[in-house]
Amino acid sequence: MEMKLKNILGRLLSIALLSALLPLSAQAQMGKGMKMPFGDKASVSYSQKLWSALADAHMVGPNAIMSKPYKGQHPHGAVLDTIEGPVTVGGHSGIAIVKRNYGGPDVSIANVANNPAKYLKAVTVMYEREDGYDADNKNWYWAKYKANGGLHKNPKGMSLAGRVAKGMPKGCIACHTAAPGGDMVFNNDRYAH
Numbered sequence: 001m002e003m004k005l006k007n008i009l010g011r012l013l014s015i016a017l018l019s020a021l022l023p024l025s026a027q028a029q030m031g032k033g034m035k036m037p038f039g040d041k042a043s044v045s046y047s048q049k050l051w052s053a054l055a056d057a058h059m060v061g062p063n064a065i066m067s068k069p070y071k072g073q074h075p076h077g078a079v080l081d082t083i084e085g086p087v088t089v090g091g092h093s094g095i096a097i098v099k100r101n102y103g104g105p106d107v108s109i110a111n112v113a114n115n116p117a118k119y120l121k122a123v124t125v126m127y128e129r130e131d132g133y134d135a136d137n138k139n140w141y142w143a144k145y146k147a148n149g150g151l152h153k154n155p156k157g158m159s160l161a162g163r164v165a166k167g168m169p170k171g172c173i174a175c176h177t178a179a180p181g182g183d184m185v186f187n188n189d190r191y192a193h
């Protein structure tokens with residue numbers, strides 16, 4: 001009986017320690033005094049506003065406009081479709097690039113074309129925010145949504161929304177920096193101004 005109690009207490013303590021330490025280590029990586037570049041309250045609540053604006057524009061959700069699916073590459077899905085256009089969030093208008101990432105055991109271009117909802121795993125979005133949001137990275141706001149508008153998280157439990165993952169060797173920003181044209185967009189150079 002006493003051993004059991006000790007075990008439970010020990011476990012609770014390590015959970016408490018872990019949750020206290022994780023955000024600290026994330027902050028340490030970014031340097032003292034800097035704001036969390038992503039996964040913070042403001043970035044997460046912005047993701048909800050952006051999602052409703054995208055839904056109103058028929059770019060996500062059950063009434064979303066569909067384009068022809070194409071074969072994707074890692075880390076995006078095995079099959080993808082991408083649409084883009086201007087969207088207004090809280091009085092600011094910017095370009096939203098919405099990429100739907102499809103996967104699953106029998107995923108194929110034909111199966112996705114016929115039943116996109118069945119294969120939709122993630123909706124990855126780049127949204128052109130106001131000047132000064134992230135001048136180092138063309139002011140892009142990044143988010144990885146689930147099909148229902150909730151957010152995917154990284155292995156540390158941080159929600160993937162905001163400047164993901166600024167200053168870190170992996171993630172949206174690190175990889176998209178290599179996109180041609182200097183606009184962080186792979187598929188075209190229209191935003192390279």
Ligand code: HEC
Binds near residue numbers: 074080098
């Ligand atoms: C390891 C590299 C890599 C990472 C990490 C990555 N991407 Fe991409 N992404 C690509 C490549 C390559 C393309 C272009 C090919 C394609 O359509 O998949 C792309 C395309 C896109 C596009 C369409 C616009 C464009 O650039 O052509 C969006 C939107 C996008 N990614 C969002 C994200 C978001 C959001 C994240 C982080 C949650 C992310 N990406 C992480 C490599 C990456």
